Amino acid sequence: MTTLAGKTVLLTGASRGLGVYIARALAIEKATVICVSRSKEGLDITCDQITNLGGKSISIPFDIKNVRKLSTLKKIINQFVGPVDILINNAAIEVCQFFTDYSLDEIQSVLETNLLSPIELTRLFLPSMLERRSGHIVNIASLAGKKGVAYSSVYSASKAGLIMWSDAIRQELVGTGVEISVICPGYIYQEASVSKNGLTTPHLAGISTPTYTTNAVIKAIKQNKAEIIVNKELITEFFTRLLFAIGQLYSPFVDAIYRWIDIPKFNRMRLEKQQHIDDSMIKSVVGKRG
Ligand SMILES: NC(=O)c1ccc[n+]([C@@H]2O[C@H](COP(=O)([O-])OP(=O)(O)OC[C@H]3O[C@@H](n4cnc5c(N)ncnc54)[C@H](OP(=O)(O)O)[C@@H]3O)[C@@H](O)[C@H]2O)c1
Structure with a gap:
């Protein structure tokens, strides 16, 4: 697909973070953007930005974690917009925990949002792309799916699954006119989630900004x-x-490099910071009740 002009793009996770950058870039490319996420307020702000750039958009507040209800999202889109040319699976969540501290609900939420939902959205929208012999699917994964990251093991598993599933169906799609790509950013600086926690990302882990990732x-x-x-x-x-x-040949070597550039330490700090925020919220609720 050499141009995005006139194409209809379904973008999940459009209410904040990287999704907003992608939505703006799509507007500049003259695509129509179907913005999906749970927060209506966030989607409205993104759609206003698209309008200011002269672009077209529609916002559909929807919880993509309800994988069985994604067919309803498809019906809404078919009825009010029409066929989707490009699907960008960007929405995701990350829960940092020492593995045994995860609840089953947390594990399910991460896997449903980050892996099952992109797979099901693709299953729903791919047939129409195949019929038209044109389409593109973009899955936003992470370097955490290329090499496991301590204290974020379930997120790593979800992104590794996304990378390998994309790799497999890319081979099924050869010659169909439909293409698939997977994007693997490292820690994203600026407005995206990691930098919002106030911790400094290890510099040697590489630099991915929302703009580089959008490009x-x-x-x-x-x-x-x-x-x-x-x-x-x-x-x-x-x-x-x-x-x-090298990690494919001898993973303990890359484990040592990861320790040297402080990735496990950084994720442990993210986990401790999250626990501190959770404790303060509990204290403030208990304080208000008391
Ligand atoms: N930030 C990083 O350092 C980093 C690094 C590598 C890869 N990535 C990947 O880049 C992508 C974007 O990350 P980000 O940093 O922009 O994340 P973010 O700021 O946390 O935004 C996540 C987006 O996903 C949406 N979302 C989450 N759960 C959803 C659900 N159940 N239903 C519908 N929408 C949902 C959120 O909207 P609502 O809350 O309104 O639903 C939001 O728009 C993700 O795939 C992430 O894994 C990020």
């Missing part, structure tokens, strides 16, 4: 890229790929 999404669609590892410079991307290739 990667547009490039993946226009140039039909199978997988993009997002990094500031090509040379860093090469070393990241090399590191993962």
